[in-house]
Amino acid sequence: MRTQCLLIGDIGGTNARFALADPKRTGFHSEVTLHCKDFEAPELAIRHYLKRVQAQDPAVICLAVAGPIVDGRVRFTNNDWSINAEDLREAFGEPVVVLCNDFEAIAYSIPFLQESDCLAVGLPAPGPLPEGDFAVGVIGPGTGLGAAGLYMRDGSIFPVVGEAGHVGFAPETQVQIDVFAALRERFDRVSDERLVSGPGLENIYWALSRIHGDKSASLPASEICRAAAGGNGGRAAEALQLFFEILGQVAGNLALALGATDRIYIAGGIARRYPDLLVGSRFRSGFEAKGRHRSLMERIPTQLIVYAEPGLLGAAYRAQQLWRAQN
DSSP, X not given: OOOOOEEEEEEOSSEEEXXXXXXXXXXXXXXXXXXXXXXXXHHHHHHHHHHHTTOOSOSEEEEEESSOEETXXXXXXXXXXXXXXXXXXXXXXXXXXXXXXXXXXXXXXXXXXXXGGEEEOSSSOOOOOOSSOEEEEEEEESSSEEEEEEEEETTXXXXXXXXXXXXXXXOOSHXXXXXXXXXXXXXXXXXXXGTSXXXXXXXXXXXXXHHTTOTTOOOOHHHHHHHHHTTOOHHHHHHHHHHHHHHHHHHHHHHHHHTOOSEEEEOSHHHHHOHHHHHTSSHHHHHHOOGGGHHXXXXXXXXXXXXXOHHHHHHHHHHHHHHHHHO
């Protein structure tokens, strides 16, 4: 008889997080984070994880992945891995295998987040989501830029997934126009992800340095954030302020595109590590600056997800649904 082991994962450009889901209630345990670069293929990482937590081959595998899924396959945008759902079925004894977008998984987590799992970013103060129908969006800068929507209709939730992070960047201020022009020297096309991500923050710092006449200056994103958090001002603080302002603009665009008038959530490690800098930034001014729709934007709450692993929580919900459908 097949074990009730439900394997879930949240695989990004840098890390692969694995855990086991509970078949009877939404949640997970035995979480382990692995570095993608330490394994030649995801199957090897999964084998390593199962051995480490002493789990048998799973009945369900649900992996949230950072990249577009086509015909049950994904090739990651920001690492060298690729995953084929059929290969996983053959490798692990014919379990139910589902690949979902990493931000689809985060979207699935939203109904299960508690009040303490989120932090308000600006006004208006968020209340509980409507008990009936609602429409929300989630966006998050990390190794890349992810986005998704979630709708509640007639008691059921439906995610909306795409590659919104790769929409072309639209500068809205003179500084942004100058940064855009500088980045055109490096990239044939400047998408939102080229600015709103970890590498994007580095791109902003590099572009600002060129604008200020320092053509050789560059810093990794971690050092830019630490310098800005140190309160010394300077170019690092300027870069991070611009980063959060553009994040606000992109989040506002997402709200308009999805009709997500009930809430926009912010996810991703960069914002979660520096919540005070986000709250004190120009995020809301960028979010609300939508011309004739400013009054609409002013009514939409924005919240930072501070829950550590929303992707795993959403993948656990999806794995549980798959298990129930088979039993």
